[in-house]
Amino acid sequence: MNIAVVGLSHKTASVEVREKLSIPEAQVESAMTELCSYPHIEEVAILSTCNRMEVYIVAKETDHGIREVSQFLSDWSQLPLHQLRPHLFILLHQDAVMHLMRVAAGLDSLVLGEGQILAQVKNTHKLGQQYKGIGRLLNRLFKDAITAGKRVRTETSIGTGAVSISSAAVELAQMKVQNLADCRISILGAGKMSRLLVQHLLSKGAVKIAIVNRSTRRAEELASQFPNAELGLHPLSEMMAVLAASDIVFTSTAATEPLLDRAKLEPILEPHQSLMLFDISVPRNVDADVNELNNVHVFNVDDLKAVVAQNQESRRQMAMEAEALLEEEVEAFELWWRSLETVNTISSLRDKVESIREQELEKALSRLGSEFADKHQEVIEALTRGIVNKILHDPMVQLRALQDIETRRRAMQSLQILFNLDSGEQFG
Numbered sequence: 161m162n163i164a165v166v167g168l169s170h171k172t173a174s175v176e177v178r179e180k181l182s183i184p185e186a187q188v189e190s191a192m193t194e195l196c197s198y199p200h201i202e203e204v205a206i207l208s209t210c211n212r213m214e215v216y217i218v219a220k221e222t223d224h225g226i227r228e229v230s231q232f233l234s235d236w237s238q239l240p241l242h243q244l245r246p247h248l249f250i251l252l253h254q255d256a257v258m259h260l261m262r263v264a265a266g267l268d269s270l271v272l273g274e275g276q277i278l279a280q281v282k283n284t285h286k287l288g289q290q291y292k293g294i295g296r297l298l299n300r301l302f303k304d305a306i307t308a309g310k311r312v313r314t315e316t317s318i319g320t321g322a323v324s325i326s327s328a329a330v331e332l333a334q335m336k337v338q339n340l341a342d343c344r345i346s347i348l349g350a351g352k353m354s355r356l357l358v359q360h361l362l363s364k365g366a367v368k369i370a371i372v373n374r375s376t377r378r379a380e381e382l383a384s385q386f387p388n389a390e391l392g393l394h395p396l397s398e399m400m401a402v403l404a405a406s407d408i409v410f411t412s413t414a415a416t417e418p419l420l421d422r423a424k425l426e427p428i429l430e431p432h433q434s435l436m437l438f439d440i441s442v443p444r445n446v447d448a449d450v451n452e453l454n455n456v457h458v459f460n461v462d463d464l465k466a467v468v469a470q471n472q473e474s475r476r477q478m479a480m481e482a483e484a485l486l487e488e489e490v491e492a493f494e495l496w497w498r499s500l501e502t503v504n505t506i507s508s509l510r511d512k513v514e515s516i517r518e519q520e521l522e523k524a525l526s527r528l529g530s531e532f533a534d535k536h537q538e539v540i541e542a543l544t545r546g547i548v549n550k551i552l553h554d555p556m557v558q559l560r561a562l563q564d565i566e567t568r569r570r571a572m573q574s575l576q577i578l579f580n581l582d583s584g585e586q587f588g
Contacts, residue, residue: 161202162222163297165256166229166248167214170270173247175462179443180237181213184416185287192293195232200224203295205288205302207263209280210325210442210461211270216260218297226250257301257493261486264309266318270461271328271468272475273318276352278309300496308489315485318478326356326412328464329438330364333408335467336436336457340366346406347371348399349413350378353440355385357410362389370406372399374413403435404428410438411445421447425456440464498568499560505572506556508581513552517544 168178183191188206195204195215203218215233219225230248234241251259259268264281266273285302288294294302313319334340345366347354350373361369370392373379379393394402403409403425413419429435434455439446442461450458521544525533562568575581
């Protein structure tokens with residue numbers, strides 16, 4: 161069995177491509193069920209965020225499994241495979257393991273060291289278990305990756321003052337207008353990213369902030385976290401009126417179709433009214449045709465790269481420290497993974513010897529006669545079981561103790577040949 165990851169990220173694909181592959185949480189179960197139905201895929205986990213879409217698999221035959229995932233992504237996005245393939249990356253075995261560790265640690269993020277991705281990896285693990293996509297290998301891999309992500313954040317300073325997508329959007333807005341205190345600002349959405357937007361806007365001096373959300377209760381929960389701020393709360397039905405009275409709009413909702421387009425915005429804006437839209441959602445909340453409007457400027461997650469670049473350089477040294485920690489975690493996972501081969505071989509050896517013991521015991525008891533057999537069966541059973549355990553004890557201890565992977569593998573191959581074992585599943 162082998163681990164592989166097939167996916168794309170902000171490094172390989174634009175937001176236009178990424179949004180086509182985005183899988184909302186409500187559709188993760190059906191996507192996972194479909195992937196698990198493919199003949200060569202044994203386990204699957206789906207990590208879908210605004211900056212990446214990655215499918216982790218355990219495959220019987222790696223090449224076939226990768227082809228099945230690639231075809232699934234093509235079908236899901238309705239992009240022909242030849243158009244999608246240039247944006248995909250494929251990582252196998254140890255490279256796939258290291259990749260997830262780096263992702264969980266925030267080392268592969270658009271914003272180096274950002275904290276939100278660790279929660280997203282945890283959620284992927286939870287959903288994978290809930291929908292029966294994750295089995296023994298991916299369960300251990302995700303647990304170890306989450307541990308690695310926590311270690312990097314506690315044992316290095318890479319997370320200190322890390323900017324998030326939300327803070328980078330606020331930073332970009334401040335670069336465009338200089339003084340946020342003078343601006344009328346509205347935020348569409350009341351989730352975690354919106355809460356971070358409010359936090360960063362207040363820290364930059366913004367005072368006129370309105371929240372528009374489908375659920376009034378969630379908007380109230382968000383406002384309750386900022387008791388000293390006067391946040392205006394509005395239902396979705398008031399969205400266009402709020403936008404008409406805004407200078408800056410941030411959008412951060414889970415909508416799968418654009419909330420705003422040219423047809424909606426054009427009628428509400430005065431001829432010379434300027435408006436800045438910062439869309440940090442994937443799929444995008446703002447349709448590309450809004451750019452056709454005069455005095456309206458739209459920025460999406462890909463436009464944040466310039467802001468993020470200023471932040472990256474100071475963190476590169478910290479990232480190097482983090483990489484060393486991840487090497488330790490990858491090595492620990494590898495040792496566990498390879499030990500599964502030992503478990504299978506030992507299990508096959510024990511099964512074979514136990515089968516021989518049972519057959520020979522049955523023969524012996526039948527020759528001894530029923531009266532003697534009934535009286536002494538327990539003693540004879542314990543005797544033969546004890547002999548088997550004693551004979552197997554040393555080989556098993558020695559096999560488990562072998563740290564070098566190649567030496568262990570050679571020893572297992574020798575056992576399989578000498579005892580003619582059916583070794584079952586292999587994890588090489």
